[in-house]
Amino acid sequence: MAPRTQRRSVALRTISTPLILAALLVAFALVAWASGSRPFNQTVIDIFLQVIFVVGLYVFVGNSGVISFGHIAFACLGGYVAAWTTIKPMMKGISMPGLPDWLMQLEIPFWAAALAGGAFAAFWALVFGAVLMRLSGIAASIATFAMLAMVNSIYSNWESVTAATSSVVGIPILRVLWPYLVAAILAVFAAWAYSISRHGLALRAARDEPTAAAASGIDIPRARLIAFVISGAIMGAGGALYAHSIGLVTPDTYYLGLTFTTLSMLVVGGMSSLSGAVLGVLILSSLIQALRWLEAGIDIGTTTFALPGGVQEIALGVVMIAILMFRPAGIMGNKELTWPTGRGNDKPGEPGETN
Amino acid sequence: MGSVMQVVFDAASLGSLYALGALGIALIFGVMRLVNFAHGDVIAACVFVLLWPSVDAVAIVFAGNLPWFLLVPFVLAMGAALSVASEVVVFRRFRNANPATMMIASFALGFVIRYFLLMLYSSRPKSISLLPTLSQPVEIMGARIPLLQVITIVVTIGVLFGLTSFLRRTRFGLEMRAAAENFTMARVLGVRANRVIMGAFALSGALAAAIALILGSQTGTANIVMGANVMLMAFIATVIGGMGSLAGAVIAGFLLGAIAVVMQVILPPDARAFRDAFVYGAVILVLIFRPQGLLTARGTKERV
Numbered sequence: 001m002a003p004r005t006q007r008r009s010v011a012l013r014t015i016s017t018p019l020i021l022a023a024l025l026v027a028f029a030l031v032a033w034a035s036g037s038r039p040f041n042q043t044v045i046d047i048f049l050q051v052i053f054v055v056g057l058y059v060f061v062g063n064s065g066v067i068s069f070g071h072i073a074f075a076c077l078g079g080y081v082a083a084w085t086t087i088k089p090m091m092k093g094i095s096m097p098g099l100p101d102w103l104m105q106l107e108i109p110f111w112a113a114a115l116a117g118g119a120f121a122a123f124w125a126l127v128f129g130a131v132l133m134r135l136s137g138i139a140a141s142i143a144t145f146a147m148l149a150m151v152n153s154i155y156s157n158w159e160s161v162t163a164a165t166s167s168v169v170g171i172p173i174l175r176v177l178w179p180y181l182v183a184a185i186l187a188v189f190a191a192w193a194y195s196i197s198r199h200g201l202a203l204r205a206a207r208d209e210p211t212a213a214a215a216s217g218i219d220i221p222r223a224r225l226i227a228f229v230i231s232g233a234i235m236g237a238g239g240a241l242y243a244h245s246i247g248l249v250t251p252d253t254y255y256l257g258l259t260f261t262t263l264s265m266l267v268v269g270g271m272s273s274l275s276g277a278v279l280g281v282l283i284l285s286s287l288i289q290a291l292r293w294l295e296a297g298i299d300i301g302t303t304t305f306a307l308p309g310g311v312q313e314i315a316l317g318v319v320m321i322a323i324l325m326f327r328p329a330g331i332m333g334n335k336e337l338t339w340p341t342g343r344g345n346d347k348p349g350e351p352g353e354t355n
Numbered sequence: 356m357g358s359v360m361q362v363v364f365d366a367a368s369l370g371s372l373y374a375l376g377a378l379g380i381a382l383i384f385g386v387m388r389l390v391n392f393a394h395g396d397v398i399a400a401c402v403f404v405l406l407w408p409s410v411d412a413v414a415i416v417f418a419g420n421l422p423w424f425l426l427v428p429f430v431l432a433m434g435a436a437l438s439v440a441s442e443v444v445v446f447r448r449f450r451n452a453n454p455a456t457m458m459i460a461s462f463a464l465g466f467v468i469r470y471f472l473l474m475l476y477s478s479r480p481k482s483i484s485l486l487p488t489l490s491q492p493v494e495i496m497g498a499r500i501p502l503l504q505v506i507t508i509v510v511t512i513g514v515l516f517g518l519t520s521f522l523r524r525t526r527f528g529l530e531m532r533a534a535a536e537n538f539t540m541a542r543v544l545g546v547r548a549n550r551v552i553m554g555a556f557a558l559s560g561a562l563a564a565a566i567a568l569i570l571g572s573q574t575g576t577a578n579i580v581m582g583a584n585v586m587l588m589a590f591i592a593t594v595i596g597g598m599g600s601l602a603g604a605v606i607a608g609f610l611l612g613a614i615a616v617v618m619q620v621i622l623p624p625d626a627r628a629f630r631d632a633f634v635y636g637a638v639i640l641v642l643i644f645r646p647q648g649l650l651t652a653r654g655t656k657e658r659v
Contacts, residue, residue, distance in 0.1 A: 067455050069462070131639050134646045138390055138454055139598060142590045143642065149587050150635035157628035256583075260466050267459055310474035317467035324460045325448045 010196055017336040018192040021278045022185045025051065028282075029181045041177060042245075047285045048180035049242050051278055053262045054269070055187045056234030058277040060227045061266060063200055065207035066137055069259055070128075070144030073151035074232040075239030076254035077124055078117030080155065082240035083168045083249050085113045091170040098160025110174055114183065114240040121236020122229050129228035133221040148259065155251040165251060173247040183241055187234050191274050199226045207272075260313070261288075264320040270330025275337040280330065284316065291315055360498035362620055368504040370612025371511035372566060376589030377596065377604035378518070379562035385535035385599045386555045387450070390458040393441060393465035394563055395586030396472075401434045401567035402577045403472055405485065410477040423486055431564045437468075438560025439553050446556075447549075472579045480578040485571040507569050514565070515605060518558075522601075527554060535599065584631075591638050597648030607649060611638075 025048065032044035057071050084092070084099060085108050092104055108116070132143050155162045162168070174180075194200045203223040206213035214220055243249045261284075269280020297306030323330065376394070383391050405426075407417040421429060445464050449457045489503040522528035527550075533541040534551045542548050563582075570581055589604075592611050596603025614637055618630050626633075641649075 065455070067458060128639075131642060135594075135642060136646075138458065139594045139642075139646075139648075141455070141458060142390065142594050143639070146587065146591055146635050146638060150632050153632045153635070154629060157632075159628075260462070263459065264463065308474045310470035313470040314467050314474070317463040317470070320463040321445060321460050321467075324452070324456055324463070328452060328456050 014192070014196055014336070014338075016338045017275060018188050020337045020339075021188050021275060024278065024282070025181060025184055025188075029177050032177060041175070043285075043289060045175075045177060045180050045245050047281060048177075048184040049238060049245060050262070050265065050281045050285060051184040052180075052187045052238035052241065053235060053258070054265045054277045054281050055184075055191045055274070056231045056238055057262055057266055058271070058274060059191050059194055059231035059234060060224075062272045062274070062277065063195060063203045063207065063227050064224050065272070066224065067141045067263075068144040069141060069263070070147040071231060071235050072254050072259045072262065073148045074121035074125060074235035075242065075258070076151055076155060076251065077121045078114075078236030078239030079243040079249045079254055080162060080168075081117040081120045081236070082110070082113040082243040083171055085116055086110060086172055086244070087168070087170040095163045095166075095168055095170075096161055098158075110172065110179065110241070110244050113244070114237045117240030118233040118237035121239070122233035125229045125232025126225070129225045129232070133224040133228060148255070152251050152255050162251070167248040167250045169248045171243050171247050171249065174241075174244040180241060180245070183237065187238070188274065188278065190230070190234060191277075194227070194230055195274065199223055203227055257313075261316065264316050266330075267320055268323050268330060270332035270334070272334050273330065273332040273336055275335070276330050276332030279332060279337075283331070284319070287315065287319065288312055358498070360496050361500070362616060364495070364498065364500045364504050364508070365619075366613040366616040367609070368507045368612075369616055370609035371507050372569060372585055372608075373588045373592055373612050374605045374608030375511055375514065375562050375566050375569075376585045377592035377608040378514075378601060379559040379566075380586075380589050381593050381596070381599060381601050381604035382555045382559045382562075384593065385601065386531060386538070386552050387446070388454045388457070388599075389446060389449075389461060390454065390590075391559070392458065392462040392586075393468060394559070394589070395582030396465040396468040397434060397437055397441070397560060397563040398567045398570070398582030398585060399577075399579050400437055400468055400472060401430055401564040402483075402485075402571045402581065403476055403579075404430065404433045405483065405571075406476065406481065406577060408475040410475075416483065426486075427568065430568055431561045434562075434564025434567065435557040435560040438556045438563065442553055442556040450548075469579055476577075476579065478579055480576045482575055483571065483577050484575060485568070487572075489572050503569070503572055510565065510569075514562070518601075527551075531555060588634075591635070595638060595641055595648055597650040600648070600650045603648060603650035 028044055028047065032041050035041075053072075053075060056074075057068065060066070060071065061068055084096070084103055085106050087095075087107075089105055089107060092099060128147050132140055132147065135143055156165050158164065195204070202213070202218045203220075203226075205216070206218050206220045206223055210220060239254060242253075246253075265280040265284045266277055267280070268284055269278070270276025291307065291312040294305075294307045295309060295312060297304045299305075327333075376398075380391055380394055383389050405417060407415040409415050441464060445460060446457065449460055452460075486503075489501070489506060491502050492499040493502050493505060494500075495505070522532055530541065530546045531551050531554060533544070534546055534548070538548070541551075566582070566585055570585065571577065574581070588611055589608065592607040593599075593604045595610070596605070596607035611634060615630060615634050618633050619627060622630065622633070
């Protein structure tokens with residue numbers, strides 16, 4: 001822990017990490033903008049959304065060390081908030097007749113929907129978290145899985161409000177890049193701000209030395225709950241934006257597939273590193289794109305070479321298992337990206353490192 | 356009377372399914388602290404070994420044509436083999452890893468198995484007719500019960516007794532219990548770690564295959580996600596039962612089955628679709644009052 005006189009500079013000493021990550025994201029956006037290709041644009045949007053999800057998951061998993069399989073449930077809550085608040089009232093009446101009147105008439109812009117989605121998800125994170133955070137590590141992980149299944153089961157059956165398993169269409173589609181870029185950068189900065197805050201430090205202390213942390217007066221369930229709510233809010237906002245990127249929502253959009261991709265990106269990048277979260281997305285997204293391209297088939301001479309469907313997920317799974325075997329802390333380990341020559345690098349006690 | 360018996364049998368057979376699943380998960384958790392997320396996909400894979408790989412909508416039955424006295428051991432053996440293979444290829448390298456790492460690895464392995472099935476068989480559910488004679492109803496105390504339900508319950512009770520006496524009376528069972536209690540100490544005292552762990556995986560895989568047989572004949576379909584629901588309930592049962600307690604897992608499995616069936620009966624028709632959500636909600640309530648589960652793992656010492 002830095003001495004009191006240096007405390008003000010904790011933010012300054014560590015701000016290079018989110019700045020570098022933001023610059024990386026801006027660079028991706030510039031490449032997409034310069035290329036002007038529509039499919040590539042969509043790919044970069046997907047990458048930014050995935051950055052939001054993985055960073056949201058990192059806020060809880062990275063700082064608390066408790067694996068959560070349930071965070072995509074918050075994305076689902078946020079996604080449906082976007083559907084409830086941005087679809088034209090007339091269309092809502094047809095697909096979701098059970099909505100209350102005030103919600104039926106509501107039509108708000110996408111950014112407000114993202115905020116509302118984040119707030120709605122944060123509220124439910126508070127409710128679920130109050131119960132789940134009482135459990136210990138592995139039991140808590142399984143319980144988050146049950147939470148995901150519970151949300152999915154409710155949204156798949158509540159015909160009048162969520163149109164059950166059929167897709168809810170008519171969400172205004174947002175094809176421009178900047179809202180996703182801004183949201184991803186905001187998520188990165190929020191995660192950074194949380195991890196250098198008093199609560200973030202307390203939670204990381206509890207992750208590494210639970211007994212000592214509890215003895216020092218850290219209320220571990222409460223510290224976890226704070227992280228759970230913040231990460232829930234980020235996931236909710238991401239879920240709402242995801243709905244805007246594809247224009248429709250179904251409960252299964254936000255289920256095991258997305259959970260698996262998000263978790264594998266976090267694991268590959270490094271679970272306890274914000275830079276790892278972002279790099280994991282960038283690396284695995286490139287791999288997924290390459291495999292999608294191969295699954296679609298490429299022409300070599302006169303024959304078309306195509307991989308069978310499913311190879312993409314199998315490859316992701318194999319990469320994930322291999323990383324866990326040979327480098328369990330992920331590509332970044334506990335390190336963060338910082339300026340190559342800067343004051344205060346690799347200082348013990350710096351937030352972002354395990355100590 | 357008849358309708359009450361009907362509910363009792365429904366609850367017992369659904370509970371049996373969950374209990375078998377929970378037992379398969381708790382066995383492995385006991386010996387190596389691995390929460391095996393691949394269990395559900397092993398269940399699905401056990402149904403698909405009966406079919407010839409093809410992406411056509413119509414299932415090409417392959418091993419499914421065997422007479423039942425060959426078919427049942429074949430599926431059980433395949434389940435055990437797949438489970439042992441997953442231990443040898445993947446989990447063995449995680450022996451010294453922390454439980455969270457192993458858990459994610461098993462989650463990834465489950466996905467690999469599932470998409471491997473998707474690649475070979477496509478994601479469309481296929482209708483199969485597995486042991487069709489079992490769907491005939493029999494009359495027990497005024498209730499018409501499908502024969503399959505009776506067999507499910509009888510088989511589960513048989514498995515439970517068999518497993519209990521295996522763990523209590525044989526040397527291998529003793530070693531397995533010792534390993535579950537304190538793995539390092541058991542190794543020091545001459546228990547062969549690999550043998551015990553492979554034994555646990557084989558048992559767990561055979562239990563998964565038993566679930567596959569029951570589910571396959573019950574629903575008459577083969578679907579790559581068919582194991583997911585049972586696995587989730589089995590997980591919840593192991594958490595409620597107290598992680599690592601075999602008896603707790605079984606009791607909690609039956610309890611979940613009973614809660615689900617009773618809710619199906621007492622909930623108003625509008626709310627029936629949310630049965631599973633209510634069950635998960637009930638689970639959360641249990642966890643508020645007993646975060647460590649109904650039976651803590653220490654309880655296994657005396658009970659199993």
